[in-house]
Amino acid sequence: MAKVKYYYDSENLAYRKIKVKKRKKVGFVALFLLASALFGFLSFVLLLNTPYFDTPKDRLLLREIENLKLNYAVLNKKMDQVDNAIEAIEERDNNLYRTYFNTAPIPAEERKVGFTDVNRYKALEGYDNTQLVLQTTKRVDVLTKELAIQSKSLDYILKLAKEKNKLLAAIPAIQPVRNENLKQMASGFGYRTDPFTKVRKMHEGMDFTAKKGTPVFATGDGVVKQADNRASGYGNHIVIRHGYGYETLYAHLSKYNCKPGQRIKRGDIIGYVGSTGRSEAPHLHYEVHKDGRVVNPLNFYYGNISAAEYVAISKLANQENQSLD
Incomplete structure (x- = not known):
């Protein structure tokens, strides 16, 4: 049973019953229901975001x-x-x-x-x-x-x-002057005494001493890049571009047997021994270049000499004597 509330009427000196209007009652009920619904919704959202209340889709x-x-x-x-x-x-x-x-x-x-x-x-x-x-x-x-x-x-x-066959044909693989035409191996690759200044300096090739006019052979297939005397010290010289990063140089020639742009094969006669340029006596100065760097030509004579001949020429080339250019 609901409690009855009274108020004191000071004018009539008596207690009177408080009457609540129906509109207010309805308002209170509506407010209560709204608050309950909002609380329930917030509780539902919180439960959805906790691991304790996963939907089948969440799982x-x-x-x-x-x-x-x-x-x-x-x-x-x-x-x-x-x-x-x-x-x-x-x-x-x-x-x-x-x-x-x-x-x-x-x-x-x-x-x-x-x-x-x-x-x-x-x-x-x-x-x-x-x-x-x-x-x-x-x-x-x-x-x-x-x-x-x-x-x-x-x-x-x-x-x-x-292109293996082309590569093998292009690599410099023989001596540029035949053994039977050699007087001696004058100087090898490495530090040698300069014949003009008598100062020890790097000799970037090998010197083959032979008579003037001795044939000089291309050591690998390629194309003649230069055949002139415009490089200081080399005199009449030939540069062959073999491809695959290889180039060879033949210096101090007496004359040429090829011209720039000409395609040549290993063993072709490209010129003749001489003593042009900065040279002390008739000989061929021979260089091998790989990827722009000078390398020891001694490593490229496997094509036309025997093992015994290679050992002999290696000993001579490694002697620190005086070069001819």
């Missing part, structure tokens, strides 16, 4: 996320295997194939370089598992780039293999 999404994490872990393990396989191929490429064909290896920093575009992975940022997805995507990109570089490298090696 399905959670399972999918866990499966994706597992798939990413499996993918990374597979990428480890692919990475090991690529490294093995790169090792053979650099140290076997490229060494065999006398080609410079591809640097590791060039093979392993990623992408520098800062906006490339922008769309992957801002999620709960951003780091996992981001790192995996970057690994895939690097592996893809490595495979592209290796594919191009193997295409190049295949091209070199097809």
Whole structure:
């Protein structure tokens, strides 16, 4: 039973019953219902965002996320295997194939370089598992780039293999003056005494002493790049471009037997021994260049001399005597 409330009427000196209007009652009831509904809604929203009240859809999404994490872990393990396989191929490429064909290896920093575009992975940022997805995507990109570089490298090696005969014919492989025409091996590659200044300096080729007019032979197939006397000290000289990074130089000639632009074969007579330019006596000064650097010609005489002859010429060439130019 509801309590009856009274108020004191001071004018009539009596207690009177408080009468609540029906409109107010309805307002109180409506306010109570509204507050209850709002409280219930807020409670429902809070429960939805707690792990204690998951909908079937939420549980399905959670399972999918866990499966994706597992798939990413499996993918990374597979990428480890692919990475090991690529490294093995790169090792053979650099140290076997490229060494065999006398080609410079591809640097590791060039093979392993990623992408520098800062906006490339922008769309992957801002999620709960951003780091996992981001790192995996970057690994895939690097592996893809490595495979592209290796594919191009193997295409190049295949091209070199097809041109193997041309390569072998182009490499300087014989002496430019025949042994039977030699007076002596005057000077080899290395530091020697200059005949004019008597100062010890680098001698960048080999000197073959022979009579004036002795034939000089091209040591490999190629194209005559120069046949003139415009280089200081060399006198009449010939430069042959063999390709694959090789060039040879023949200096102090008495005359030429070829001209610039002419294609020649190994063993062709290209000129004759002389003493033009900065020379003390008739001889041929011979140089071999690989990729722009001077190398020891002694390493390129396997084509027309025996092992015994190579040992003999090697001993003479390594003596630190006086050069003839």
